[in-house]
Amino acid sequence: MTAPANAPTLQEAIDRAGSPVRLLWQPGTAPWTVPVVEPEYDGWALEQEAWRSAVAISDLSFHMSDTVYEGPDATRLLSEVSANNYESFAIGQAKQFVPVAHDGNIIVDGILLREAEQRYVLTGVPASQSWVNFHADRGGYDVTHTTDPDSSVRRGGDPKVFRFQIQGPAALELVASAFGGPLPETKFFHSLVTELDGRPVRALRHGMAGQAGYEFIGDFADYDAIKGALMRAGEPLGLRHVGGLAYFTNGVESGWIPTPTPAIYTDPRLEDYRRSLSAFSYEGKKPLTGSYYSERIEDYYISPWELGYGRSISFNHDFIGRDALEAARDEVRRTKVTLEFDEDDVRRVFGADLGHLYDYGRFRIERDGELVGMTFWTANIAPVGRVLALSLVDTVAATPGTQVEVVWGEHPGHGTAPDADLGFERIRATVQLSPYNEYARTAYRSNATV
Template sequence: MSVDNAVQQTRGAATLSDVPSYPDVPTYLNILGNLHIWEGDGWKKESMAWKTSAYIASNLSGMPEFTFSGPNARAFLSRLSINNVEKWPIGKSKHLVMLDENGYIANHGLTVRDGEESYRHFAAMPWALYKAPDLGIDVEIGMREIFIFQVAGPSSLEILEELTGEPLRSLAFLEIRNIRIPGIDPAATIELSRIGMSGTLAYEVRGDLEHGPAVFDAVYRAGESFGIQRLGWRTYVVNHTEGGFPQQGCTFLPAAFADPGFVSHPLFGAALPPHQTSGPFSGSTDRYDIRARLRTPFEVNWGWMAKFDHDFIGREALEAEAASPRRKTVVLRWNKEDVLDVFSSQFEQGAEYRNFEFPTTPQSPAGDHADKVTVDGRQVGVSSLAVYSYYYREMLSHSTIDVDLADIGTQVVLHWGYADGRIKHIRATVERYPYLDLPANKDIDLTSTPA
């Protein structure tokens, strides 16, 4: 398929539901072109699920899966990505990070190598399609609509084994396996991957979008006795913040939104909300400053992925930054008394401070949010959206901050509010990153997990 045909197919794809309608779930929203749960089992229960039981989430569904195939497919992805794609076993996943010419993250997402000359890229924007004509590399590009369900938490493996009726604990981190689900068309290709963003044991279940509602319900029913929760968009970014996974559209804006050609393109940029590309943006920084909302790989602690052994878009800018990185991402823990002052202002006469919406502010979209972070009146960083962690009973945020101030215990001041409104100076402390103090997915020994 040509690039133009793939783009046309992306634009013209039918909107399908990827989750069933449950009578006890009151609010659904069409986000990313598909029906998603806004709040499933209550945000407090949902935010506890990846530490104490498990959740199922559909929030990554809605963006199509792209395939790149042919003898030049590897060279094509190499030209786009900061990662080395040469040493990549077939059947394994890789998190590819793609930049614009200025070294900012334009797009990132998971990619699977299916064969010697075949790759699948999903949960990402069509940046590769947009840049394909400029690269001049002959590659076959295809597209299909898929569902992506995340099943995460200490009970996730038991639930999936209950669902499939087969042992799955030999599936290693980043590996993929096809599974069969009772009640689902046996001809359907459903794959399971041990990957996730919660910071704990997590898996993704993926397949053709038409099977999404039935698969979602099958996982949910298999997990009811294990206490599974249906995680909605309202709580989705809490696990990113606790687990230390920055995400475009959630904790920063992709630089594709700052590319005039991408934004004005009738197929790529037509569906983007105008405020996400030109402002006014959210937060106490200049509300039209898009740079405050962009990130480089080093600023989100992904600099280690960059391999300067190949030519890629943005290499010159990234290599210059690598010589002396200026900022990195940390977790900020907000001062409780200052947070309570924000609530108190809602009950006083006069201009109140910007209110908090639990568990995340702003709730959706959130990637354009940027608050000033200062020390002794000097700006030293930018903080992303505010998250209330019910598990820790703390207000937290990710912040890019000057590297010489990134040590745990450093005291800073976060400017909460809008640049043209009343600002609350909230004291905050640099804390561990990631903040979640539970074993990470890749480090969990599954030999002791109940069968």
């Protein structure tokens, strides 16, 4: 959301609301969808099936923010504000960016691509970029940063870059057809610069939901030409265009929690940071919804260890939150899991025609009437005929096969006890591993490097 002139800061908004939770708690908020891209092209179920059994194209050009960091101190800046390993960071490589606050909990992740010796691009939810920008400006670093926001907040004009993701069992066949032959062998999350239709393109070896694929990135002036070339190459293979609704559901199967609550709202050491952010920023407007309610914003914070980012963490350098993050390694109390909703309960609560059911609310997970966790992303995965919820649960409830209940409803917020009996529906669920997709959990993830 674009901030009006003289908008209050995040700290001012918190003070006026009375607490961070009172500011962010917005029951009934509709899930955010990808801007510009159509919600559906061929239908929710067909688009989900395409990346599983054929090939799909996702247009990621419009819903992510990009910030470029360049200068002699670019590497030093990034290494001092994140837990990543920069000694093993090759040019052309991308990494899951892991910035943490002083308490060791995550800000928000992103994808960090090293384009040159002292040039990086950080892509994703803007909260991680705001964190780096603040320290770049206040820390005396010899570095410049330029942000291209996502299209939901951009004040007119096109993005600076296009980004197309090709994924599915036939992805490599499509790529070979489009480029006139296979691309050179590239490691997972590494990239090369090549040409398509006479235009330069960066090909990042990537994919979602465990399927093979590439992400193609280039100057937005070439958007139509590159997309057209990929679509033509994919037509004989049954290529489907993934809409903005189905796109987010691939994270449920691949085990990626994309929008954790930034751990920034109460720490006195971060007051200046909160005053640098607008009340209309991501941090001020990302709503909390669902049946999991707490007056303590800290109850929504997440450790990178809980997110499964251990392989991306390195303690070979000093960074903000280092000691707390290292201490938390032996104190992890929650585990990321996938919940399979009971089919009878799904029909009872949602009806027989689920359609594009998805929700990013935080819903209570209970075992024997006791709170054991919360959901993060719930979606109908049509090809497997299941409603799945990517969740965090206490380790005592994390064993696959454990039976739990999801409390489905919208807690009204302040003034009502977090565990009040509000007559909400209860959906039985079975704990399963995360990632839910077996390939994503085994072969695909084993290719990841720090």
